[in-house]
Amino acid sequence: MRNVQGAITIRNHQVILQGEILFQRDQSMPNVQFFSELYRELKLAYPKFFKMDPLAKLGFLAAELLLSPLSAEDKEEMKIFLACSHSSIESDTMFQNTISDESDYYPSPSLFVYTLPNIVIGEIAIRHKIYGENSLQLTSPLNFNSIIKTLHKQIKWEENRYALIGYLDYYNDKYEAEFYLIHS
Amino acid sequence: MGHNQGVNIVADCIVNSLGFNTQEVLDQMRAGKLGMREVKGITLSEPTAMVSQIDRVRWNQIWDQTNDMPSREQFTFFEQLMIFVIQKVVDTAQIDPKQENILFLFSTTKGNIELLDSNLKHNFDAERVHIWESAELVTQHFQNSNQPIILSNACISGTQALVLGKSILENQPYEHLIVVGADLVTPFVVAGFQSFKALSPTPCRPFDLNRNGLNIGEGAAAVVLSKTKKGIVSIENGAVTNDANHISGPSRTGEGLYRALTKTLKSVDLSEISFINAHGTATLYNDEMESIAFRRANLLHLPVNSYKGYFGHTLGAAGLIESILSAHALEQGIIFPTLGFQELGISEPLDIVTTERNCNKPFALKTASGFGGCNVVLLIKKGGKDA
Structure with a gap:
């Protein structure tokens, strides 16, 4: 891929930023605890983080590490093109459990909003004040290797613009994120 | 591709509460017809909801009367809708969906989300709740071997698919794109919007002083976007x-x-x-x-x-x-x-x-x-x- 300025992967409780291990924890740790520990390691003061579903937390953290060196001007018109496989299935399943039983019926708007996979883009956009083009696409997990190239091809480049491109997924207690920062 | 040929909508089909093709929907709209109905028992919390649904009995008749359609039982309603509208547009545009220079672009928010409900009796593999599974089944039905694009960007997905489709045709070596959008009225979605208190119990009133929320609707549509054929x-x-x-x-x-x-x-x-x-x-x-x-x-x-x-x-x-x-x-x-x-x-x-x-x-x-x-x-x- 052309013009890659930064790369991050988060998987197996290990964060690799620009090719180097930045943070890791034992794989026996529950995922959400791992996300919280990474949040604390980054010394972020952003309490909204704790309201997010696991998919949004994962994308938020990956974006945080890649985008923190950029200025507000760099970020304002940035493009965000992300893909995932299992959509918002984690929140979908939780929400379904709140509406299946008449004696135990408690759907909440704060959970329902996370039953859309693009909410992670909204969270990143709010955090970094990014107003640019954004797109959330779904793809088979078998297509993992080619989806980032596919997203890269879809971007219409304008001069001196940044783009955040990546894949993230959260399903059945397994997660992964692989994000790239691209500059035109 | 440097030459500026334009990207045209050369065929289209809509299925929703007002009709089973674009012309029927247009005719009903010009007659001032309303697709919403009060439906009982969609969710456990509210006795009724005002929703816009496709008549399933009519749907089954129309499917069975249409030539060259696969057996209905193989596909969920969501997938049936997509297959039907795609078949209509490829027939109208006279293109062969198997061709390598044709790409499928899907847009949906919740796909087969009903399959998550353990109270619902069905014979489908639970994996079909994953939208890529559905989309790939549909592209396989049309024997197209390109990896489909699936947009799921909330309620802008359908319009965004056309913006993205134009860009793909201008910058990549495809000749036609089949753009498909579909979503259903489900207890999941209705309960969610009820929890937001965003639903109107009466037919919705856009921009009106007394507007009090939306009505959930279902529908599917497809278009053929082309850089070589003329369109409307x-x-x-x-x-x-x-x-x-x-x-x-x-x-x-x-x-x-x-x-x-x-x-x-x-x-x-x-x-x-x-x-x-x-x-x-x-x-x-x-x-x-x-x-x-x-x-x-x-x-x-x-x-x-x-x-x-x-x-x-x-x-x-x-x-x-x-x-x-x-x-x-x-x-x-x-x-x-x-x-x-x-x-x-x-x-x-x-x-x-x-x-x-x-x-x-x-x-x-x-x-x-x-x-x-x-x-x-x-x-x-x-x-x-x-x-």
Whole structure:
């Protein structure tokens, strides 16, 4: 891929930023605890983080590490093109459990909003004040290797613009994120 | 590809509560028909909901009367809808969906989400709840071997698919794109919007003083986008933005929509625009936000309508269905009224269309906004471009 300025992967409780291990924890740790520990390691003061579903937390953290060196001007018109496989299935399943039983019926708007996979883009956009083009696409997990190239091809480049491109997924207690920062 | 051929809509098909093809839907709209009905027992908390549904009995008859369709039982209703509208558009456009230079582009928010409900009896593999599974089954049915693109960007997906589709055709070696959008009325979605207190118990009233929420609708649509065939309209321009403000509430200043309008209209003579087909969901905040964005973009002189009053909010399919209807309105030189609207209930003096108008200007705008703060604007032009 052309013009890659930064790369991050988060998987197996290990964060690799620009090719180097930045943070890791034992794989026996529950995922959400791992996300919280990474949040604390980054010394972020952003309490909204704790309201997010696991998919949004994962994308938020990956974006945080890649985008923190950029200025507000760099970020304002940035493009965000992300893909995932299992959509918002984690929140979908939780929400379904709140509406299946008449004696135990408690759907909440704060959970329902996370039953859309693009909410992670909204969270990143709010955090970094990014107003640019954004797109959330779904793809088979078998297509993992080619989806980032596919997203890269879809971007219409304008001069001196940044783009955040990546894949993230959260399903059945397994997660992964692989994000790239691209500059035109 | 350096040569500027234009990207045209060369075939289209809509299925929703008003009809089983685009012409039926257009005819029903011109007759002022309403697709919403009060339906009992969709969710456990409310006795009824006002929704816009496809008549399943009629659907089964129509499917069975249509030539060359696979057995219905192999596919969920969501997949059946997509297969049906795709078959119609490939027949109309006379293209062979197996060809390597054809790509499928899907847009949906919830796909087969009903399969998550353990109370629902069905014979489908649970994996079908994953949208890529459904999309790949559909592309396999049409024997197309390209990896399909699947957009799931909340309620802008259908319109965004056309913006993305234009860009793919201009920059990649495909000749035609089959763009498909579909979403269903499900207990999942209705319960979710009920929890937001966003649903109106009566037919929705976009931009009206007494509007009190949206109606969930279901529907499917497909178009063939082509860079070699002529069509009723061409996709001229488009932009997607984010509000960077709130994950479920529209921006108070209409920032994202305003920015998308500015980008789309950069080199367009505003006096050449026939109408804006707005998102117009009939929630308090959405319609107000749109009015502010239109004022900021200096568009208060343009006629504005919303189709949500005819067939509700069809979610990930909405933008595609409404773009197709706007394309036909533009081609026929008419502007649809906004069913349900009576008295202006937004802070900006928009020209909301209340009775059908005639207008032969060449351009129309379609806008949409969604959860996650996303916004899209699409500019279409009458007549298509010479291929």
